[in-house]
Amino acid sequence: MSAATVTRAEHGQMTHREILEALSGLLLVLFVAMASSTIVSTALPKIIGDLHGSQTQYTWVVTATLLTATATTPIWGKLSDLYSKKLLVQLSIVLFVIGSLAAGFTQTTEQLIAARAFQGIGMGGVQALVQVAIAAMIPPRERGRYNGYLGGVLALSTVAGPLLGGLIVDTSWLGWRWCFFIGAPFAVIALAVLQKTLHLPVIRRDNVKVDYVGATLIAAGVSVILIWISFVDDAFAWLSWQTFAMVGGGVLLLALATWVESRVAEPVVPLPIIRERTTALAIIGSLAVGMAMFGGAVFLGQYFQIGRGYSPTEAGLLMIPMMFGILISSTIAGRMITKSGRIKPYVVTGTIVLVAGFAGLSVLDHDTPLWYIGTAMAVVGVGVGLSMQNLVLAVQNTVALKDIGAASSTVAFFRSLGGTIGVSILGAVLARRVSDSITSQLTAMGVPAGSGSSGSTLDLSGMPEAIQHVVRAAYGDATGHIFLISMGVAVIGVIAAIAMKPSKLRTTVDLPAEKEPAFAD
Known part of the structure; x- marks a missing residue:
């Protein structure tokens, strides 16, 4: 790409073709990272079973990644305001791949948790920096159109990951370790594409510390x-x-x-930005959406395998309705937002739909019809697709270009934090309810509660058939309760979305100088 193109990028004048060329590398990087992450969602019950892990460790394999991604997201965002966004994206994907390979060689659940924590450092960078790079290229008004592509990639990776993970686990000559190894060659391709297609101006500032x-x-x-x-x-x-x-x-x-x-x-989470009304409300909404995305992927996959007895591949296929809802709603909403310039109606609608979807999932038990579960999952997917990317877009519309990294990463930080807290809390609630249910049922059967069959391990293969049925029923019946909690949290997201100030998306990459907000550096 020529120097003239870079100049146009600074002023928001890149052509549609130039944007698509640059976007191709970013979306490929995002796909590799997200697919490598979601690939374990259906494989995790098998992985934890083979490593003889517990329900608490199951939760922490997910939480460790989310926690480090959350903690490092603001740092990546701040660094992107100071240094080369392209170099930082490349560095983040390399770190993610190193963590993935380390996870593939682990021998214990403790080692797996540590490797996944390192993996999360790279994940935090990819999630934040792709948003930042897109914001640096495309004006907010046009960004809704391209957010459809972004939502499509997120949905595709979220579908492909669980399916691929299920196929790998169910293929005897591969084994679950290839769930972590398989992303490496695709990451190399993504890095090559990124090197060729992504060209963004680097705005350096002296005497700045992270x-x-x-x-x-x-x-x-x-x-x-x-x-x-x-x-x-x-x-x-x-x-x-x-x-x-x-x-x-x-x-x-x-x-x-x-x-x-x-x-x-130079704070990593700028308090003046957070105090701005749109950002503050978008953060609250992002907490709810974060719980939806991560909680749904983690515990629904476990529900289908442990609670219903489906194979990892079948569990991946059963997750498709939610991902299909994300794909369709994010694509259509993105184009409609670009056409109208209005974003609040879609965020409000998305959060309301999210509550409805969680309400549907809150009545799950171990024999709920699959058609009903699929419908409720699709509704959750539509809610996520309408709200997730648009909450980030609402914030990006209010800040100057030089603050876009800090603002975008701040919203991503709280969305990831919501997912981290959500998975941790929901996992703890699920573990307690499952343990209590199994203990009471085994006691009624005359089996001592401490006999080793109490369900503290997710390895069901060594249990008698009668006890396997008890464990599956306990997981199936407890899952609905955690989605009832999610519904309550999602209601807070609806209130935040309704309280957001309506605004038109601007048509320039940067704010006019005289309209830059007081919190700009």
């Missing part, structure tokens, strides 16, 4: 609280010194992080 202290404090505070959620009412009581120490310590760390963010010149 707030690593603030990011570390945020990550530490969130981690302590999530660890408490995972173990409370199991390893220790709600009212105990461990609870006071962990909750108090987590809150103290987050309060200290807020103080640091308010003092440093």
Whole structure:
């Protein structure tokens, strides 16, 4: 791409063809990262079973990735405001692949959790930087059109990942480790395409430092609280010194992080941006959508395999309705937003539909008809497709180009945080309800609760058939309860969306100089 093209990119004048060429590398990178992540959703019950892991460890294999992705997302976003966006995207995908390969060679669940945590560092970069790069190329008014492509890639990767994971696990000569290995060659191709197609201006600023202290404090505070959620009412009581120490310590760390963010010149989560009405409400909405995306993918895959007895491949196929809903709704909404320039109606509609979908899933048990589950999943998918990318777009429309990285990554940070907290809380609730249900049913059957068949492990193959039925019924019946909780959280998203200020999407990449908001650097 010529220097003239880069100049046009700075002023939002790239042609449709030039944008598609640059977008091809970004979307391929995003596809590789997301597919490599979702590929474990259907394989995870088999993986944890083979490694003799527990339900808590199952949750932490997912939570560890989300946690590190959440913690590093603001740093990636801030770095993109200072250095080459292209180089940072390439670095993030390399880190993601290294983490994937490490996960493939693990021998224990503890090693797997650690490898997935490293993998999340790269995932946080890809998720934030693709959004940032698109925002640097395309004006908000036109971005709705291209967000349809983005939503399509997200939906395709979310469908392809579970299906591929199921096929790999069900293929005897491959084994679950190839769920992690298979993404490496595609990542190399993505890097080559990215090197050729992505050309963005680099705006360097002198004497600027990244707030690593603030990011570390945020990550530490969130981690302590999530660890408490995972173990409370199991390893220790709600009212105990461990609870006071962990909750108090987590809150103290987050309060200290807020103080640091308010003092440093370049905070990773800029408080003035968060205080802006549109951003604040988009953050609240993103928390709900984050829970929808991650909670749905993680626990529905487990429901189909553990609760209903389907194979990993069949579980992947059964997930298609939700992904199809995301694909169709995000594509259609993107084009309609570009045509009208209005975004709030779609976000409001999406969050309301999300509540309806969760309400449908909240009545699941171990023998709910598949047609009903598929319909409810499709409704959830439509809600996610209408709201997820558009919440980011609403924020990007309000900030100057030089703040686009911080603003975009801030929304992505809280969406990922919502997913992290959601998976952790829902996983803890599921584990408690399953354990209580299995214990009561085994006691009624005359089987001692501590006999090793209580369902603390997800390896059902070594259990007698009668006990397998108890475990499957317990998982199937408990899953609906966690989606009832998700519905309650999604209602908060509806309130936030309704409270958002209606606005027209601007037609320029950057804000006019006289209209830049007060929080710009």
